[in-house]
Amino acid sequence: MLKPASYGFRSNDRSILTLDSIGWQLINNPEYAFDGTLRPDTGHVIFQYTLSGRGFIEVEGQRYPLPAGTGFMVKVPSQHNYYYVEQEEPWEVIWLNMRGEEANRICDLIVAREGPVIRREADSPVIAEFWTMLNGIAEGTLTDKYQLSVRVYEWMMSMLRTSREPGTELSASTSTIVDKAKRYMKEHYAQPLTLETIAAHCGINKHYLCRLFQKSERTSPLAYLRDRRVEAAVRLLRTTEWPVQEIGKRCGFDSPSYFGKVFREYMAMTPLEYRQKKLEFPYDAIYYE
DSSP states (O other): OOOSOEEEOOOOOOSSOEEEEEEEEEEOOTTOEEETTTOSOTTEEEEEEEEESOEEEEETTEEEEEOTTEEEEEEESSSEEEEOOOOSSOEEEEEEEEESHHHHHHHHHHHHHHOSOEEOOTTSHHHHHHHHHHHHHHHTSOOOHHHHHHHHHHHHHHHHHTOSSTTOOOOHHHHHHHHHHHHHHHHSTTSOOOHHHHHHHHTSOHHHHHHHHHHHHSSOHHHHHHHHHHHHHHHHHHHOOOOHHHHHHHTTOSSHHHHHHHHHHHHSSOHHHHHHOTTTSOOSOOOOO
C-alpha cells in the first residue's frame, strides 16, 4: 500500500526534462523552510501541493497561505521562501522536483497564467496522474529516465492545459462531462445539434454545460461545434468532388449562405476559392483545436 515516502533520481543528462525527486511527506517541524535564493540545487523546478494542514510561501515579499487544494511551482534559484509554522495539524504535501530547460520554460508559462498559488481539486486529473507516477515508482515499474521524462512532460502539459487562469481548476467529473460533450459533437457535427441536445446527452442543463465548457475550453459549446464543422468542410473540399452546397449540408450548416459566411470568417476566402487554391493552401485538413 502506498505510504509517505520520497524517491530521488540522479542523472547528468541535462538535454531532456528529467525527474530529480518525487515524494509524499508529513511536515511538523517548525524549522522546515526553503529559501529559493540559498538552495544549492539550482536549475530545478519544484511543484508542491497541500493535501491537508497548511503551510506558507513568500514570493517577492508577499506571503500566501497554502491550505489543502493549493500548491505552488517555483524555479531554483528565485525569490521565494516556503515554510511550515507550528500548529495542531501537520502539513501534508506531495511534491515533484524537475530539471531541464523545458521544465523551466513550462513553469514560466504556468506561473504567468496562475500566479504564485496554484489551485487544483484533489480529484483533478493533474493530481490523479501524480499518484499514478508515485505508485509506479514505489512499485519499481517506473524508474527508467526516459520513461520518467515522458511521464513528467505529459504531467506538465496537463498542468499547463488546465492553467487557464486563477480559479479554473477542473475536477475529474467536470473533465468527464466536457470530454463527453466534445466527443458527441465530433461524432455528430453533421446533425442539427442544439445546446439542449448536447446538454441532454451529457445529462445536464444547457446553462451548466456552457459554464463548464467556458471554464475548461475558454469557448462555448456551439463555437467548438462550429470549429469541428469547418474542419470537416476543409477536408471534404480537398478530398471529394462533392458540390460545395452538398459539403455545407453534410457538415451541419443549415444553408449555403451561412456555410459561405462562416467559412470566409475562418479562411478569408469562399469554399470554392479554397478548393481551387491548392498551391497556395496545400492542406487536406486543418485543425482549430
